[in-house]
Amino acid sequence: MDEITIDELRGDGLKIAQPLNGYRFSLDPILLSNFARLREGGRIADLGTGCGIIPLLLAKQNKSATIVGIDFQEHMAALARHNVILNGYDDRVSILTEDIASLKGHFPVSSFDLVVSNPPYRKPGTGRVSPKAGRDKARHETTATLADFMSMAKYLVKPAGRICFIYHVSRLVELFAEAVALKLAPLRLRMIHDNALSEAGMFMVELAKGRGGDMIIDPPLLVRDAHGGYSPEMSMLLGIQPVGDNRQKQGKGGVNAEW
Helix, strand or coil: CEEEEEEEEECEEEEEEEECCCCCCHHHHHHHHHHHHHHHHHCCEEECCCCCHHHHHHHCCCCCCEEEEEEEEEEHHHHHHHHHHHCCCCCCEEEEEECHHHHCCCCCCCCEEEEEEEECEEEECCCCCCCCHHHHHHHCCCCCCCHHHHHHHHHHHEEEEEEEEEEEEHEEEEEEHHHHHHHHEEEEEEEECCCCCCCCCEEEEEEEEECCCEEECCCEEEEECCCCCCCCCHHHCCCCCEECEEEEEECCCCCECCC
């Protein structure tokens, strides 16, 4: 069994157990949790929860929400359950080990007010193969595709609810095409750049079922500043302070910033 580390998110006070050499969460769940703009209460589903960081971040933000994290890998779901208990949220956060395609057997249609997901963004046979166990399953589509994630999100969310995804920019057109096919209305889009001079690498999108409206394009999110340290917005999200020449230290534990 892989060695486990306990890492602390300084800005949120959460402790996260994750594999030392396997898949470790990056900035994506932190950005998506902030993008979701929670309302008080309600039910939330996280598709592909990994170690459970998104449900924990959302539970901390929303003191009355109930959240279900879903992952098809039993060892990751077990870690997520451990993290839920470790942080004292087992009264409001539950973890289900299940494949995306099988969720209709667990939940009635329109069960959730918000559905979030950070799905695998690489198609099978593309990209580098990681030597670290678990990373390829988290990054590559295996048992479920983007279309499967979006279709299930539509099934699970209420007509007045919202769907929020973070995804790789190379598949933005594909995601919007799937949204049109599923009759999901894009309400908000935010591009994510490593710095002010770089092309966008990721994006976040908010979709709605059963209602429309003009799409809002949020200002771009910059991960790093001109000196290579975290930008002011990222520093705020991570709960870190500028050090020396404006480069920041993340502190104990660590966030795997893959940009």
